[in-house]
Amino acid sequence: MPRAKLDFQIDTIKGDILKMTRAVEQQIRDAMKALEHLDSDLARKVIEKDDETNALYGEIKERCIQTIALQQPVAKDLRIISISMDVASNLERIGDYAVDIAKNVDYILRESPHLSEEFNKDVLKLIDGNGSENLMMEMGDVVASMVRDSGPAFIREDARKIEEIMKLEDQVDDLFRRIFRKLEDISRKDIEGVSFALNLILTARYLERAADHSVNITKRTLYAMRGKEEYI
Amino acid sequence: MPRAKLDFQIDTIKGDILKMTRAVEQQIRDAMKALEHLDSDLARKVIEKDDETNALYGEIKERCIQTIALQQPVAKDLRIISISMDVASNLERIGDYAVDIAKNVDYILRESPHLSEEFNKDVLKLIDGNGSENLMMEMGDVVASMVRDSGPAFIREDARKIEEIMKLEDQVDDLFRRIFRKLEDISRKDIEGVSFALNLILTARYLERAADHSVNITKRTLYAMRGKEEYI
Amino acid sequence: AGKDSADLVIAGSTTVQPIVTRAAEVYSKEHPDTSIGVEGGGSGTGIRMVGEGSVAVGASSRELSSEEKRAHPDLTVNTIAIDCIAIVVNPSNNLSNSSLSLAEVRDIFSGKITNYKELGGPDRRIVLVEREDGSGTRSMFESMVMNNTDVSDAALQKPASGAIRFTVSGNENAIGYLGIGYLDGSIKPIAVNGVLPSEESVRAKSYPLSRDLYLITKGKPSGLAGEFIDYLLSDAGQDIVKEEGFIRLE
Amino acid sequence: MKKLFDQERVVGAALMVFSITALVILLLIMLFILDGGLPLFNKVSVSDFLLGDKWVPAKGLFGASQFIVAALLVTFGAILLSVPLGISCAVFLAEIAPGWAKRIVRPAIELLAGIPSIIYGVFALIIIVSLVRVTFNVATGETILAASIVLAIMILPIIISISQDSIESVPRLYKEGSYALGATDWQTIHRVLVPAAGPGIVAGIILAMGRAIGETMAVVLVIGNVEKMPAGLLDPGETLTSAILLEMGEAVVKSTHYNALFCLGLVPFILVLFMSVLSSRLTTKNKARFA
Amino acid sequence: MDSKNKIEVKDLNLWYADKQALKDNNLHIKERKVTALIGPSGCGKSTFVRCINRMNDLIDGVRITGSILLDNKNIYDKDVDVVALRKRVGMVFQRPNPFPMSIFDNIAYGPRIHGIKDKDSLRKIVEESLVGAALWDEVSDRLGTNALDLSGGQQQRLCIARSLAVKPEVILFDEPCSALDPIATGKIEDLIHELRKKYTIVIVTHNMQQAARVSDFTGFFLLGKLLEFGKTRDIFENPKKKETEDYITGRFG
Amino acid sequence: MDSKNKIEVKDLNLWYADKQALKDNNLHIKERKVTALIGPSGCGKSTFVRCINRMNDLIDGVRITGSILLDNKNIYDKDVDVVALRKRVGMVFQRPNPFPMSIFDNIAYGPRIHGIKDKDSLRKIVEESLVGAALWDEVSDRLGTNALDLSGGQQQRLCIARSLAVKPEVILFDEPCSALDPIATGKIEDLIHELRKKYTIVIVTHNMQQAARVSDFTGFFLLGKLLEFGKTRDIFENPKKKETEDYITGRFG
Amino acid sequence: MLSKNADRLAKIWLWLSALVIILVLLSVLGYVFINGIGAISVSFLLDMPQNNWREGGIYPAIVGSLIVVFVALAFAAPVGVGTAMYLTEFRTEGLVTRIIRTSSDALNAVPSIVFGLFGLSLFVFYLGDYTGGPSLLSAGLTLGFMILPTIIRTSEVAMRNVPYAERMESFGMGASKLQTIRNIVLPGAVPGIATGLILSIGRAVGETAPIIFMVALNPTIPKSLFGSGNTLTTQLYYLSMEGISMKVAFGTALTLMLVILTLNAITRVFKKRLSRNLRRC
Ligand SMILES: Nc1ncnc2c1ncn2[C@@H]1O[C@H](COP(=O)(O)OP(=O)(O)OP(=O)(O)O)[C@@H](O)[C@H]1O
Ligand SMILES: Nc1ncnc2c1ncn2[C@@H]1O[C@H](COP(=O)(O)OP(=O)(O)OP(=O)(O)O)[C@@H](O)[C@H]1O
Ligand SMILES: [Mg+2]
């Protein structure tokens, strides 16, 4: 049982990353749900939950640095720990985007009474799960699943999961473009809805960035696995 | 001359952080200039320059980890190195926002021909240095100066600079609110200008976030100085 | 030995040694240009060394054995003094006041008599003290007293007459023999056949255990050796013999 | 450069000649002792020499068993007396003695080792012999016991210094280890230190035995020199070495007596050589353990 | 700061003849915690730990003032049984020093001198101690072999087992890994991590990383004086004194 | 990989009597770079470096096959002057071993045996060497004191200075810091960092962090065989062989 | 508590054992001193014996002892130190060193009387024509043989105590073997070698048995090496055996002992120096 303490620390770090992944995924999903139902309470919860995520990130980072400083890992051990810091940092940013999304819910709520019936219907179609073409929710789903898989992909060095995440990225980009177009159309219809659309486009942008960070995680995972950064 | 190598590494890291600070500040300023003059070439340059910034960040992070792993720093040494990583990561994010701003210039250019004369005048007033109330440029300036001071404040543990940066944050928040209001007004006037305004609000948001990260840097600096995180 | 260290070297009997040493001392004072070395070693050693020519003069307290005569036929024996063997005990031993016959002495030394009470003394074990094998004194004692009976193997052996005196003087049970020259107050002689050893009794031949002491040379003594022997035979020399406790020649 | 090489070879060769000297001397000693001694066995059988107990050179009787027995008895007695005292003193010096006591006892022992054996002899002849006679009320104090006592004094320094060395070469850490487990001084000494130093101590004892067997001057003065088989420690006796010393002067060169005396020398020679080899084996073993 | 004080050192001074090696030291050692002592060579760390089980009594000319309370009883009181004290406060040294006996006898040594003769009890103690020192698996099939045949790291664990066999309450480690290679060192550190569940541990070390890795509390000695004492994290992340910082960051002298 | 090969080892085998201690080793040592050799105890690191200045010649029963080229000349050729070779390839040992003489004489020893008698030249060499070994400032005012009075770290730097005094091209360090405390070790490492500007350096070390800190290239020995060799970063970040990885991550044995 | 008592008893016994040894030493020294001090004076040391040894001094014996010791050293010191150097510096452990060391050990163990027999038959009978038979030269050489192993052993230890690492360092700097020996080994070993030599002098001065067949009681000053002579020890033996004069005998004994004590004191000084030198280890 040599290096028991190092192994213990690495395992703890990995466990924390999984925990953080789940928390962040939940943040994304909750934020999207709050948007869907324009649920201000849920949105507040998402925002509040970010403190936890941030604390978890601080803990992971701290532990990584402590472990490097005290246990003197080298080679793969060092790689895994330093990449863990990157992974955690990416997760933290994803968490931030969830908060951004949640914050937007209030803005949207504030705008919504002033809008025309038709406009509202259009927009709600975009975000409501019952619409046939609820692009925003679809995007939220895809991104959440990318986030969900990124942590475990790193921990288990799961090549198949990595591939899946990377494939989803294209889908996310596509969705973003379509949402952008749609919002342009919609806001042209109702001049009052501009700021509403503005908020929604921000949300889409946040989702896209969250997806980006999930992809970052997989890239770093590849590095941990192969010992080399893969510049795809 | 004990610990010459550790000192050398710390000095190198600090130097790189200064370099990175300057680079990022320049990115912000160039992005704003590109916006002001709707200069697509300059915008492209800002985007391209981000690779450099990212590489510098990678280098700093790598050096920090290597130094922790090999030189076994403790106490203040370890604190400075680990905070250096945070500082660099914040700078990198500021750089990202500069890129986001630069990317928006193109979108704005694409929209601009379709807009009404009057609208354009209003908006340009917002972003043109010649207007009496060029809020956007003012905000860009404030944020750039925050960024400029954040790196040196960390390196030199300069308490006065830190205070200044923190004060500026309020100013930035205020500017953001005013720009948001203004853009609402403007876009209501011209339904075609919605997406244009959308892009500008994004820019303001990016600036606000960059300012946020500058403040983060000062918070971490306080930790390095006092050995404790200050939760202000 | 000593070809180079002294002009004349005399080696051999420890019995004779005191006479020769003293004589050499006096002689060298009279002739400051000569030096005479004297070494012990025992009679046998002296005879052997003179025979081999490593010393000019050998000292002996016994006559040459037939073996020695055969090995060194050209040795001349010069008598220089008379010694007699005294049977001695510790002064506190009341045997010193009585007389023993030769036969009794023999029985004591052969181990037949082992306790003083057999001689009318107290009940104490007799401790015999004799000289070592090869000693002139011992061979004289054995031939004159023991008559072919062996000395008891329980006898303590001492490598010199002085050692016999030392042992006997320190142990009231001890009985030993030594040359008359070694007699002093620390031990007492026993009368043999009623006669105590003394110059007179020896000269009168009434004391049975007397012997001659010799200096032996290769061929007739000559040179410094001759002069030294002559000096010993002179009156002055014979005075030294007497001073050292031995008996002058006639 | 080439010259330097040659110089080294020349010096090396010269030193090799030097270093062979010890071997040559040893071989010469064997040669001469055998040459002096072996002719005896043309006249006397080996078994008569080793087992006979009558030593009358004049009659051609050369039984030496009483000498051998006396020598062994003296040695045995000396070891019996000196070993407990010697080891105790070694333990004392190595473990118990405060600095000042060490500064007194250690030089005292070195002095004891330096005093010439003849002085021990003279001392023993006068003091120990009387002491034995009075204490044990025997006819004469010149006994094997007296010789044993003086030999015991003489070999004490050997036993003490070799034992002390080997106790002290037991790593200090053993000692501390034992104390740290709550052992008393005495438990530490007799459970750890002395067993660990065991081979070294035994080597010292064997070396001392050899020395005792070979010792001459001190013994000849006090043992009485009786050519009879001793019945015990309170009997006089005569050892091999004292017989040689007493009779060599008078023995006719190359005579049977002379040969027999060389044979008497051969016995302690062989015994002592054997013991010394045994002892140095043990010493190297002891050293190797703590290296 | 929640566990109780196992050892309380009060105004401890120590002289080697005229030379003062410890000066006015005060410190509390918590029960079932690992306390590390660091400091430059010659600052008195070894001297200090040797005070705790009175090993310094063995050195001539040592003079001590002040007191050390073990469970509130001064170990320097007249009526204290030093032998019993050392049974309660075990010690493991810099170089592993197994006795030149079998593994079994090494470990049975302590119980035996404390009067345990019974074969079965001894065997049980030996097994327990070896298990406790994480050595059982490696040597259980050759308890009869000479302890000197073990590797350095195994020897050190044997010494720890030997110390466990007398059932101490406190174990003092004086640079227990400085003679070991990094791998053996790692095993000892893992072991100390286990032992702190049952024992109060004091460890002297030159290796700052080691102190930081294994200990809950750390004390920094300089020139015979405990200059700073506190939670290990505090000492290593945020030392109060300039000297401590200089020393742990390696900028000393 | 841009600097030239100072030393090329080809098919090097070494036997101590019957025991093969080095097996078919091939490796290049770059000029003015630091090459570290690591590996578990007894794997042949010391034996290997001793081959480079033929110190193994001094051991009986050593047999060597293969060749070691120093500047393209096989040092095991018949016509090689061993003394001159050792002048070119200096060595610094595990424990500092100053001679029991003054500091000055220690350093002048080498030049003197190589025939330099002139006082001024000697003084100059001594100063240069001490400066080179970063010891001048600490001892310049007491060159006459006995070298044994220096601290361990100073002694080791003195030994390095002594080695510099004969103006070697290559310096072999065989575990030069294992007898030193962390601070002295730090100074020696800093020094090696300086020395590599002028000398080709080979260092044997047990301390992985040290190898990683000071060296440009690292070789991993196992059971007498050079198992892996490469740039230090590569070896420590991304070793090719499982054994190397196990060893450097401390998961060996 | 049982162990406590055992501890106390054992310590009492250990102290007693040391006390006994001190008492023995004191009684031997005191005895010789009390009996000998009366005889000793400057003239006792420098005068010739007189009146058949009963009076005068012991000058010839002192001269004889000096000569014998000188001869012994003149032979044994170069050979012994040379052998030691060969063993430590020119040979690695092997058959040859084992043979040499074993013979040296064996020689060390040979009983002194056997040396006497050997010296007698080699120098007196076999080489008598060259040595002058039982001469001071013969006696000195015999003693030389006897102290040779001591010198080999002590010199070897002294040279081995010079750390191996220092030699390696020297070789590592390109020094040749002879340079290393001259500059590193010998300077370090000198105190040890000197101690060994002085010890051997003490041994040679005090020995009786090896030379008893070659040195007789001879009251003359030896004139050459090839002549016979007297030494302190043999004189002491004869005087006490013959019982000529116990006073002179004890005077001789005390003289002998003072010589030994002095030599002892000198080695003590050297040993201090030695330990100072050994600080490097
Ligand atoms: N037995 C002793 N006699 C005299 N002085 C001593 C003794 N033992 C230690 N010292 C001195 O006391 C001081 C403290 O020594 P100590 O061994 O406790 O230091 P340390 O901190 O353990 O050093 P290291 O880290 O080198 O082991 C040192 O100056 C030392 O020289
Ligand atoms: N003089 C020698 N005679 C015989 N075998 C030897 C000798 N020197 C070393 N060896 C053996 O050769 C092998 C390699 O030894 P070497 O000293 O080179 O190892 P190392 O890697 O330096 O080990 P360490 O890290 O312990 O110093 C070991 O098995 C060792 O036992
Ligand atoms: Mg210490």
Ligand SMILES: [Mg+2]
């Ligand atoms: Mg090695």
Ligand SMILES: O=P([O-])([O-])[O-]
């Ligand atoms: O010495 P002796 O006269 O008896 O031969």
